[in-house]
Amino acid sequence: xxxxxxxxxxxxxxxxxxxxxxxxxxxxxxxxxxxxxxxxxxxxxxxxxxxxxxxxxxxxxxxxxxxxxxxxxxxxxxxxxxxxxxxxxxxxxxxxxxxxxxxxxxxxxxxxxxxxxxxxxxxxxxxxxxxxxxxxxxxxxxxxxxxxxxxxxxxxxxxxxxxxxxxxxxxxxxxxxxxxxxxxxxxxxxxxxxxxxxxxxxxxxxxxxxxxxxxxxxxxxxxxxxxxxxxxxxxxxxxxxxxxxxxxxxxxxxxxxx
Numbered sequence: 667x668x669x670x671x672x673x674x675x676x677x678x679x680x681x682x683x684x685x686x687x688x689x690x691x692x693x694x695x696x697x698x699x700x701x702x703x704x705x706x707x708x709x710x711x712x713x714x715x716x717x718x719x720x721x722x723x724x725x726x727x728x729x730x731x732x733x734x735x736x737x738x739x740x741x742x743x744x745x746x747x748x749x750x751x752x753x754x755x756x757x758x759x760x761x762x763x764x765x766x767x768x769x770x771x772x773x774x775x776x777x778x779x780x781x782x783x784x785x786x787x788x789x790x791x792x793x794x795x796x797x798x799x800x801x802x803x804x805x806x807x808x809x810x811x812x813x814x815x816x817x818x819x820x821x822x823x824x825x826x827x828x829x830x831x832x833x834x835x836x837x838x839x840x841x842x843x844x845x846x847x848x849x850x851x852x853x854x855x856x857x858x859x860x861x862x863x864x865x866x867x868x869x870x871x872x873x874x875x876x877x878x879x880x881x882x883x884x885x886x887x888x889x890x891x892x893x894x895x896x897x898x899x900x901x902x903x904x905x906x907x908x909x910x911x912x913x914x915x916x917x918x919x920x921x922x923x924x
Contacts (some may be wrong), residue, residue, distance in 0.1 A: 669905045674746045678729055678739065678787060680710040680753035683808065683854055686886045687897040693720030695749075695901070699743050700809050704728045714922030716852055728866045732735075735786035743794055752791045754805045756783035761814065762874045765817040776818035780808075781825045788833055792842065799841035802904050803828050806896075807915050809849040809922045815877050823847040823848070827915050834913030843912040845903045850919025851881025886921030 675692045679685035680701035689699045689711065698721040701712050708724045715722035725741050727734035742749050742751040757780035761772055768776075785807050795801025807830070808823040810816045826846060834844035866874065882890055899918045902908055 667879045668696040670751075670779065670899070671908070673750040674742065674748055675699045675753065675904075676702060676742050676749050676750045676791070676870045677736060677753045677755060678702045678738075679757070679785060679806075680724075681705040681711055683755075684849070684852070684893055684900075685755035686711050686754070687893040688724065688755065688900050690715060690720070691894075691897050691901055692751075692904075697721070698746065699723075700725055700738075700745065701768050702729070702738050704726055704734075704803050718903045726900050729783035729787060731782075732786050735790040737835045738899075739786070739790040739794070740814045741822070745838065747796060749791055750793060750801060752787060752801070753900060753904065754784040754787050754826075756787075757781075757806065757808075757826075759810070759816050759877075759878070761870070761892070762815045762877050763870060764815055764864060765875070768818060773818045777825075780819055781821035784826050784829055787830060788844075792837060795842045796837060796840045803833070803842070803844045804903050805844070805846035805888045805915075807846045809846070809848045809850045809917055809924050810880075811883075812923055813877065814880060815873050830915055831913050838912055843908075845905065845908070845912060846897045847896065848914040848915050848917045848919065848924055849896050850885055850917070851878055851890040851921040852896060854893055881919075881922065884922045885919060889920065891920060 675697045678687045680689045689701050693699045693715045694785045701724045702740050712722040712724040727738045732745035807826040810820045830846040
């Protein structure tokens with residue numbers, strides 16, 4: 667398949683997990699991909715894609731900041747002259763516990779991690795897409811907007827849903843689509859870079875396992891999803907097959923209520 671031949675992709679959070687899989691699969695379908703992450707591991711992912719014939723480069727940036735997002739999109743435009751598809755994948759639960767146990771600084775950290783990268787990157791990428799009257803933004807939200815032990819994360823992803831709808835309304839007539847997926851629980855290799863560097867207590871480990879169990883039980887299919895199931899949905903929405911779809915968030919969660 668060559669759905670993305672001659673298309674320029676920017677994929678954030680591309681050092682591992684869903685972001686990495688999206689970058690790999692987009693490149694395999696002809697895309698030129700700029701992989702973005704603040705981790706040094708992103709360079710080895712780009713190397714691996716090139717080693718099998720894909721067209722990939724990397725850029726390191728902290729997308730929790732406006733400067734990081736602005737520099738990323740400026741780099742993409744400098745290298746390629748345009749951005750056809752932006753996949754906003756940065757985010758993820760840092761802590762998993764009942765809301766009453768969150769400290770104020772932890773609540774702020776969850777919002778910075780899972781809302782601001784999408785907010786900043788949309789702002790940084792949209793002007794060039796509007797100018798060209800062409801482009802697709804795919805945001806990664808979460809079904810954790812209806813879940814327990816992740817209130818700040820759920821609030822951040824609810825914000826991502828709002829960004830998706832509101833921005834789509836503003837830019838649709840300029841030829842730009844804005845869409846999102848809402849993953850459920852995902853079965854994936856252990857993270858190379860933990861989101862929470864502190865060692866979990868015994869109770870925190872119990873709470874973490876409870877959210878995985880909840881995610882599987884709330885799925886009609888009674889299982890977690892795979893990286894490819896998430897990447898497949900993202901790439902469909904990014905493709906011309908979805909050219910008449912905008913302003914929606916697609917649950918990719920085995921029937922998990924959304």
